Amino acid sequence: MAAVKAYVVGGAVRDELLGLAVQDKDFVVVGATPEDMVAAGFTPVGKDFPVFLHPETHEEYALARTERKSGRGYKGFTVYSAPDVTLEDDLARRDLTINAMAKAEDGTLIDPFHGKRDLQDGVLRHVSDAFHEDPVRILRVARFAARFGFRIAEETMALMKSMVDTGEADHLVAERVWQEFGRGLLEEHAERMFDALERCDFRPKLLPELREIPKTFSGTLPVRFAVLCWPLQESEIEGLCDRLRVPNEERDLAVLCCRLRSSLDASSPGGLLNLLKRGDAIRRPERFRAMLQVARIVQPGFDATTIERALAAAAAVDAGAVAHRAPEPAAIPALIDRAREQAIAASLAR
Structure with a gap:
């Protein structure tokens, strides 16, 4: 493999020029065949084009390739990878000039499309x-x-x-x-x-579905997605999630916010307990607290102190002990609710 050369490409080169920490490095190999890579100890892992893992670092090394459009969408490409594909050929298929730079083993920057200039500008x-x-x-x-x-x-x-x-x-x-x-x-x-x-x-x-976009976002991805979906009706959220294949965690929090947002002004022990039950707060407190975080972001004046105190009080009730005292199994849910409501009332009185 004497004529083979490997270059760091893409985001790693871009981020280094920006002075950012480089998380992962991707390499392009010019002048090699898949057989050459395997013979050198690399492990093939690519499905759609030749990609290999380095035998020691396990970093990804892809053979230089070109792509030609042959149909619609992401899969509509014909890939050509061979030793005669040059580094510039490979860089030319990339999306943006700032992602179409490479760095040689000696540190030389290869920048045929002036990505460094666009980074600076x-x-x-x-x-x-x-x-x-x-x-x-x-x-x-x-x-x-x-x-x-x-x-x-x-x-x-x-x-x-x-x-x-x-x-x-x-x-x-x-x-x-x-x-x-x-x-x-x-x-x-x-x-x-x-x-x-x-x-x-x-x-x-x-x-x-989106009629307005939040001015700022913060928090985890589920929280940010719920902030985006806050004004929507539940059917709109479900439609958006189905179309984008939104993961369950993000979908569930957005739907929960939609269902509970009109009840966040609850102040009585009974109203607060109903809110906690509808939000499955005792069983899934982290998700419920994420919903409160969304509400704080969307409504900067929103104070969740009372709701949080109610949750702490209700969660502290020993449901097992209450159930043990029940005269019959059918009475257990109502007795637990009563005990939690009383605990909430006591917490609010303090």
Whole structure:
């Protein structure tokens, strides 16, 4: 494998130039065949194209490849990987110039599409017109806008709009949409993702239920998704979750917030107990507290102190002991409710 060369590529090069911590390194190998890689001790793991794990570091090494559009959507590509594919050929298939840089083993930066300049200028610019062949790139650009606060080049925004107008963006795979969308929600300025989607006219197609976007996001991904869904009706949340294949944890919290948001003004012992029961707060306190966190974010003046005291008091009731004193099994639920309501009343009186 004397003629083979390996380069660090993509996000690792970008983040190093930005002075950010590099979490994972991806490598591109030029001049090798799959047989060469296996002979050198690498383990093949790629399904759609040749990717291998290093025998010692277990980092991913992909053979340089090109991609040609052969159908709609994510799977509609013909991949060509061979020793004659150059590093620049491989970089040319990437989405943005800031992700199309490589670093050689001696530290030399290979930057055929001027990604370093765009990094310095704070610009998200597509590498080539092949950008339009993968509609998930619209979401990736929006996510990077949220992460770095960079502006989107005018020609890139125009290309994104054309992808929406021509229907290419309609062929996104739902799981890939959530993968990018969820990562974007976790960015420090997630609201910028929605701004980018709005400007390319994709937000009404992708998220038609959303009539307003929160100005800020914080917390875990389930909390952030629930904040986004707070104004929606339950049927709208369910429709959005079905379409985006939203995971159960995020879906459940958003639906719970929808069901309980009108009852958060409860103040009587009986009303508070009913709120706790409807929210399954005794059995799932962490999810219930996440719902309260969502309410605080959406309604900055919201004070959950009374509800939290009620939860602590109700949870402290020894349900087993109460059940043991019940004259018959059918009486147990009502006796536990009464004991919890009394405990809540006592906590409020203090």
